[in-house]
Amino acid sequence: xxxxxxxxxxxxxxxxPARATALSVSSLAALVVAALVATLALVAQAAxxxxxxxxxxxxxxxxxxxxxxxxxxxxxxALSTQGARGTQSLLATGRAESWNGASVDVTDTFEPGVxxxxxxxxRLPATGSGYADLRVSAQRDxxxxxxxxxxxTATGVTSGSWTQVSASYTPGLFDTAxxxxxxxxxxxxxxxxxxxxxTEKVRPDLSLPQLDETLEPWFPxxxxxxxxxxxxxxxxxxxxxxxxITPGNQMKPDAIQPTEGTFRFGPADQLVxxxxxxxxxxxxxxxxWHQQTPDWFFQRDGAALTTSSADQALLRSRLKxxxxxxxxxxxxxYGEFGTTGNPIFxxxxxxxxxxxxxxxxxxxxxxxxxxxxxxxxxxxxxxxxAFGPDVLLFINDYNxxxxxxxxxxxxxxxxxxxxxxxxxxxxxxxxxxxxRSLEYVEGxxxxxxxxxxxxxxTELDVSTYQHxxxxxxxxxxxxxxxxxxxxxxxxxxxxxxxxxFESVTVWGVDDSRTWLRAGAAPLLFDGQLQAKDAFWGVVDxxxxxxxxxxxxxxxxxxxxxxxxxxxxxxxxxxxxxxEETPTPExxxxxxPAGACAVRWTANAWNTGLTAxxxxxxTGTTTLDGWRLTFTFGGGQKVTQGWSxxxxxxxxxxxxxxxxxxxxxxxGASVEIGFNASHPGTPTTPTGFALDGAACTAG
Ligand code: XIL
Numbered sequence: 001x002x003x004x005x006x007x008x009x010x011x012x013x014x015x016x017p018a019r020a021t022a023l024s025v026s027s028l029a030a031l032v033v034a035a036l037v038a039t040l041a042l043v044a045q046a047a048x049x050x051x052x053x054x055x056x057x058x059x060x061x062x063x064x065x066x067x068x069x070x071x072x073x074x075x076x077x078a079l080s081t082q083g084a085r086g087t088q089s090l091l092a093t094g095r096a097e098s099w100n101g102a103s104v105d106v107t108d109t110f111e112p113g114v115x116x117x118x119x120x121x122x123r124l125p126a127t128g129s130g131y132a133d134l135r136v137s138a139q140r141d142x143x144x145x146x147x148x149x150x151x152x153t154a155t156g157v158t159s160g161s162w163t164q165v166s167a168s169y170t171p172g173l174f175d176t177a178x179x180x181x182x183x184x185x186x187x188x189x190x191x192x193x194x195x196x197x198x199t200e201k202v203r204p205d206l207s208l209p210q211l212d213e214t215l216e217p218w219f220p221x222x223x224x225x226x227x228x229x230x231x232x233x234x235x236x237x238x239x240x241x242x243x244x245i246t247p248g249n250q251m252k253p254d255a256i257q258p259t260e261g262t263f264r265f266g267p268a269d270q271l272v273x274x275x276x277x278x279x280x281x282x283x284x285x286x287x288x289w290h291q292q293t294p295d296w297f298f299q300r301d302g303a304a305l306t307t308s309s310a311d312q313a314l315l316r317s318r319l320k321x322x323x324x325x326x327x328x329x330x331x332x333x334y335g336e337f338g339t340t341g342n343p344i345f346x347x348x349x350x351x352x353x354x355x356x357x358x359x360x361x362x363x364x365x366x367x368x369x370x371x372x373x374x375x376x377x378x379x380x381x382x383x384x385x386a387f388g389p390d391v392l393l394f395i396n397d398y399n400x401x402x403x404x405x406x407x408x409x410x411x412x413x414x415x416x417x418x419x420x421x422x423x424x425x426x427x428x429x430x431x432x433x434x435x436r437s438l439e440y441v442e443g444x445x446x447x448x449x450x451x452x453x454x455x456x457x458t459e460l461d462v463s464t465y466q467h468x469x470x471x472x473x474x475x476x477x478x479x480x481x482x483x484x485x486x487x488x489x490x491x492x493x494x495x496x497x498x499x500x501f502e503s504v505t506v507w508g509v510d511d512s513r514t515w516l517r518a519g520a521a522p523l524l525f526d527g528q529l530q531a532k533d534a535f536w537g538v539v540d541x542x543x544x545x546x547x548x549x550x551x552x553x554x555x556x557x558x559x560x561x562x563x564x565x566x567x568x569x570x571x572x573x574x575x576x577x578x579e580e581t582p583t584p585e586x587x588x589x590x591x592p593a594g595a596c597a598v599r600w601t602a603n604a605w606n607t608g609l610t611a612x613x614x615x616x617x618t619g620t621t622t623l624d625g626w627r628l629t630f631t632f633g634g635g636q637k638v639t640q641g642w643s644x645x646x647x648x649x650x651x652x653x654x655x656x657x658x659x660x661x662x663x664x665x666x667g668a669s670v671e672i673g674f675n676a677s678h679p680g681t682p683t684t685p686t687g688f689a690l691d692g693a694a695c696t697a698g
Contacts, residue, residue, distance in 0.1 A: 054117065058109050058179075058197035062088045069192075072180050073100035080191060082125050085162060089193035091125060092181070102192055103180035110138075111199065112173045113231020115512060115527070118151055119166045120195040122181065124159040124188055131158045132186035136165055140174035145266070147172075153184065155680070162193070168512060170234075172227035173270065204237035204529040211524070212243035214539050215491075218498035222283060222505035224248045224459065227267050229509045230274040233529050237509060238274075244281035244345075246458070246505050247271045248515075251284050252292040257322055260296050265329050272334065275343045283458070283505060284347035286396065287323050288379045290365035291352075298366040305370050315370050320382045327386035338390025346392040346502065348427060348458070349383045350376050354397050354409050356642045357658070361408025363640070376412070377421045384422040392502060396427030396458050398610070401440040402671065404643045410447055417451060425502055426451075429459035430490075431610070433466050433601055434482045438493055445497045455500050459507040461514065461522035462486055462534070468602040468611065469684035472519045480521070481545060484533035487524070488541040517604040517682070595619035596690035597698035598628070604682040608639070612673040613655070615664075615690060616698065623664040628655045628672070628690055633683035641674035653685065 060067035062079055063086055071077045073096065080091035092102040110116060122134050136151045152167035171177060181192055212221040222244035223229075230238055230245075238245065249255055250268035257263055275282045297318055298305050305311040327337075334342035353376055355363040362368055367375045376395075383393050395413060399405045409426070416423050426448050430441070448455055462483055464475035475483075494504055508514045512527030524535040536543040595618040602611040615628055628644070632651040640646075644655035655672055657664075664670060676682075688695040 054198040054200050056198050060195040062090045069102050069104045072103040075100040077102045085193045089191045093189045095187045098185050099182045101182040103178050106179045107176045110171050110177050112171050113228050114199050115168050115170045117168050117198045121162045121164050121193045122154050122157050123162045123191045126159050131156050132188045133184040135182050139178045141176045170228040202529045203233045206240050209539050211241040218495045219501040220244050220503045222503050224507045227270050234509050239278045245275050246283040246285050254292045254294050281345045282343045286348035286351040289351040323382045324386045337388050348396040349379050349393045351396045356405045356408045380421045392424040394425040394427045398429040400428045401444045406444045425454045427456045427458035430457050433463040434486050442493050449500050454502045456502045457504040461507045463520040463522045463603050465520050467600040475521045484537035484544045487534045487537035491538050515605050596695040598688040598695040608677050609682050610675050614669050614671050616669040617664040620666050625662040626657050630685040631687040632685050636676045636678040639675045643672040
């Protein structure tokens, strides 16, 4: 087993509070990077908390002048009385490009790492075009490199009425910064009014038990971070609780090599510097992925690479060069891997290469289209050569707990090991929701324990949304308690397998900055950086229900029984309870052959979602082959599915049984799922029907 001693850590030796680390040397002169979504702020769920006073740092009502606002690009700004809130507002005209608009310098106003609540009102002048999608954005400039971040998009702004935009934004470091209003495409004039920016300097409670110290007897605890997470109060929290960090986006191919031969390590190095300063290890993520990988990798002179041997050789050489450049950079900057000073101890070599719906279990990515499955082994071999023996090489995937995904994942790792491919570790992302089967989680861990690999939980978060139909600003108190018990029970599973784990990492610091849809609240700390019940679920379950945020007492709310411990198996997923699966007598239906119940759960983020659909045959006859149909609200598109054959026509989606799950006895369930893209707020599909007969929820 390629285990190695954990990076020597003395949590007490680590310093807190954190201070802003300077960007390291490797900034890239004059490259203007349109990193639109790198630290995309989630639309505000931000009620001002009772315990921390918000400070107004910027206000403009345009009653006495332009308040420092200027035209951006070709645009000019002027005061207007047209359609004003109050007497006057700001009018932007003469926009020649969508990024032209109205701008204000916030270099001395915005504070890196601090969450800002931005509120303003938008409207089109009476003379403008019908409607436009306007965008509130921020520009940060560091060492001549600019990055652009969308704070919020106001869709369908018209001249009919004012639209208020409220969102939170947490800037990373900058030399200069501006806040501006632009559009997504329209060049219309627009009006802006009543701009207010407030901040709250939230501070973590550094007297709390440290997560890393608490879990140290079992495994190192890590947190995935963005550059803005290692500054101010969040930086103090990360320094206090994490034995290691994973860069959330900054080591992905698009961040590191946006164009061929142009490497950009600044943001990643800011995180590595933080880790060095605080005695933390770094888990690198990720060398190869089908997402966040620039198109140039797969093109020659703008045309898609083919499967010709010349094109295959070109892609292989790019893969090798990319991996080598990263290893060289970190060896040069921080010293040889495995030595003091270089904190990188592991790297995801390939991410999300499994697709259980394919006959060979492999995702049909551009990598696969051009190189077939060989790119996976090649990536590991290149990585071993480049990084040497002291960096653990991981394969990483999501939904690995589901048996249908576990099987091809296991098969791939086995086959790679059999070929002598240097795979050291298997990562389980564990992006789950409250109630996801812990029996499945344990089953997957046990299955990989039979192989000579270490394992890691790489991206843990536990969404409070159990299906796409749920939506809230703050989750109900009982759901937060269920989440705490879920974390407790999951950690109990992981502790039972501690010797198999290299580390356990949560995907984000706090609920105000998660990649999931606002309101999912999947993490251990709330937006004020205060410990949630979920934190106590990990650290000291006897304190669940005693934190100030949980209003109901445990007696009034669901007890731990709602989240079965692995010992309480079977889980609801495996053996539906009578309430969940009405007996034939309980469900009088004219068409027993089509009688069904559907339970929908989904994790959604700004542009996509992962959905799981449990279909139960509530009829009286065994189905031999089945077909589930449903209708999307509009805009969603299935990008890949599993455990069924998925097709989409317009908004209608059809899932036909896979060869191995077509037989569905009365009372039996099948779990299928898919990934979908969506342009905005995801909605729960409607009209679920099995073989044409409508299904109930359940
Ligand atoms: C996510 C980031 O957290 C987001 O900021 C980004 O917009 C999309 O990617 N699986 C992975 C991670 O392996 O890289 C993803 O991170 C989350 C899902």
